[in-house]
Amino acid sequence: MAIPAELNYTEDHEWVKIESETAMIGITDYAQDQLGGLVFVNLPAVGDTFAVGAVFGEVESVKSVSELLAPLSGKVIEVNAELESAPETINNDPYGAGWIIKMSVSDPSQTGALLDATAYEALTA
Amino acid sequence: MEEQAAGPLLKTPLYDEHVSLGAKMAPFAGYEMPIEYSALVSEHHATRNAVGIFDVSHMGEFRLTGAGAYDFLQRMLTNDLDRIGEIGTAQYTLMLDEEGHIIDDLIVYNTGGEYLIVANASNRTTDFEWLSSHAPDDVELADESDRTALVAVQGPEALQVITELAGADWEAPERFHIKDALFQGSLPALVARTGYTGEDGVEVFVRSADAVALWRLLLSFPEVTPAGLGARDTLRLEVGYSLYGSDMDRGRTPIEAGLGWVCPKTKSGYIGSEVVAAQRENPPAEVLRFLRLQRGIPRHGYGVFAGEREVGTIASGSHSPTLGVGIATAYLPRNDIKPGAQVEVDIRGRRVIAEVIKPPFFVKD
Numbered sequence: 320m321a322i323p324a325e326l327n328y329t330e331d332h333e334w335v336k337i338e339s340e341t342a343m344i345g346i347t348d349y350a351q352d353q354l355g356g357l358v359f360v361n362l363p364a365v366g367d368t369f370a371v372g373a374v375f376g377e378v379e380s381v382k383s384v385s386e387l388l389a390p391l392s393g394k395v396i397e398v399n400a401e402l403e404s405a406p407e408t409i410n411n412d413p414y415g416a417g418w419i420i421k422m423s424v425s426d427p428s429q430t431g432a433l434l435d436a437t438a439y440e441a442l443t444a
Numbered sequence: 445m446e447e448q449a450a451g452p453l454l455k456t457p458l459y460d461e462h463v464s465l466g467a468k469m470a471p472f473a474g475y476e477m478p479i480e481y482s483a484l485v486s487e488h489h490a491t492r493n494a495v496g497i498f499d500v501s502h503m504g505e506f507r508l509t510g511a512g513a514y515d516f517l518q519r520m521l522t523n524d525l526d527r528i529g530e531i532g533t534a535q536y537t538l539m540l541d542e543e544g545h546i547i548d549d550l551i552v553y554n555t556g557g558e559y560l561i562v563a564n565a566s567n568r569t570t571d572f573e574w575l576s577s578h579a580p581d582d583v584e585l586a587d588e589s590d591r592t593a594l595v596a597v598q599g600p601e602a603l604q605v606i607t608e609l610a611g612a613d614w615e616a617p618e619r620f621h622i623k624d625a626l627f628q629g630s631l632p633a634l635v636a637r638t639g640y641t642g643e644d645g646v647e648v649f650v651r652s653a654d655a656v657a658l659w660r661l662l663l664s665f666p667e668v669t670p671a672g673l674g675a676r677d678t679l680r681l682e683v684g685y686s687l688y689g690s691d692m693d694r695g696r697t698p699i700e701a702g703l704g705w706v707c708p709k710t711k712s713g714y715i716g717s718e719v720v721a722a723q724r725e726n727p728p729a730e731v732l733r734f735l736r737l738q739r740g741i742p743r744h745g746y747g748v749f750a751g752e753r754e755v756g757t758i759a760s761g762s763h764s765p766t767l768g769v770g771i772a773t774a775y776l777p778r779n780d781i782k783p784g785a786q787v788e789v790d791i792r793g794r795r796v797i798a799e800v801i802k803p804p805f806f807v808k809d
Binding site: 380382 | 468
């Protein structure tokens with residue numbers, strides 16, 4: 320299961336790529352494997368704001384629904400709209416073309432609570 | 445939904461095969477069953493496009509013999525056995541209680557001098573006790589479930605595979621027919637041209653001891669994909685087949701469930717027949733309807749709304765891999781909401797428009 324060293328992670332199996340004030344967010348390879356083939360993604364709207372831990376979207380396989388939880392507080396500045404017609408992109412490329420949203424981070428200090436790759440690997444072991 | 449038997453989960457003779465194929469296993473009707481192997485959607489498409497094989501050995505098999513078997517089953521089951529008077533024929537049928545409620549949906553095979561009944565796994569005990577408690581002295585009833593394995597071989601290329609196993613002299617049975625075969629010259633099987641996917645194909649009965657050999661023979665064909673109960677459910681819902689426990693249960697009648705066609709008007713005298721006849725005259729308030737959504741995935745228990753009024757809940761609901769949209773069934777007021785109408789489904793707080801359609805959602809050409 321791929322766990323890129325340069326990303327941060329949450330205990331809810333999301334990855335976060337922080338670039339100055341913005342964060343790109345997706346779900347991990349482990350998460351997509353556990354969920355199985357995704358067939359529906361419910362995305363937020365650009366401009367929506369979420370507090371850390373709030374539900375910002377959902378991914379669904381045929382058999383189950385999983386909520387997406389905001390890893391950081393902030394405002395959605397971009398969504399990967401291609402997932403609406405091709406949710407399987409998350410399965411095929413979870414850290415690349417399968418990214419889900421970009422947020423502007425309102426409280427950069429929250430990034431300290433994220434896991435690094437080593438800690439996340441321990442969580443999924 | 446699946447009813448779980450108390451106590452440890454049972455295993456089919458193919459359990460170890462599923463585990464070694466990496467299947468995700470889950471409890472279903474008291475058995476630990478494969479839900480998916482690699483990916484549900486791929487298994488679904490493999491069945492629509494080539495061949496999927498399904499372990500359905502959890503299902504119940506009863507054998508009825510004796511001079512009174514015909515009369516007895518005519519009284520216990522809704523469909524007319526005279527339609528399967530020819531040896532080697534089969535029919536879909538229902539067993540009702542005195543209130544006309546559905547105890548189970550079944551397939552009955554006329555295997556010559558006896559009847560073979562295939563029952564839902566979750567109803568096996570209930571069915572057997574119901575039949576036993578009504579059986580007269582000149583009927584013998586045997587529960588063959590534990591010594592019988594059942595593998596469904598479904599898809600447009602299924603018959604080629606089966607014919608290759610059964611040998612050049614063997615001809616596949618017609619639809620809703622059943623016949624013996626000897627696979628590879630040594631593995632005795634009973635092959636029924638029935639299924640639950642909307643595809644052509646067969647269901648193969650073998651002795652439990654032969655199940656692994658059959659399974660491995662089937663998997664030796666490159667066009668064959670093992671498919672789990674997850675794909676079985678999406679395949680059957682797309683073609684509008686009812687699932688006991690979701691689309692019908694002990695609280696519903698055949699007329700409510702849209703299964704009046706399994707209760708011929710020309711037949712009377714079976715248990716529950718008065719209720720069926722009365723509901724034909726005075727139709728019930730609710731009937732099973734089929735919904736196709738514009739977006740989102742409906743799931744069992746979600747509310748169905750007409751305006752602000754909640755008119756029902758989702759019975760079966762899923763994403764349709766073939767159509768790429770959400771599909772569902774729901775019991776809805778018969779008069780108010782007919783095919784062509786629009787309703788709304790509450791998907792976790794969001795209202796999504798659904799069109800009421802005539803089943804099936806999908807027909808194979």
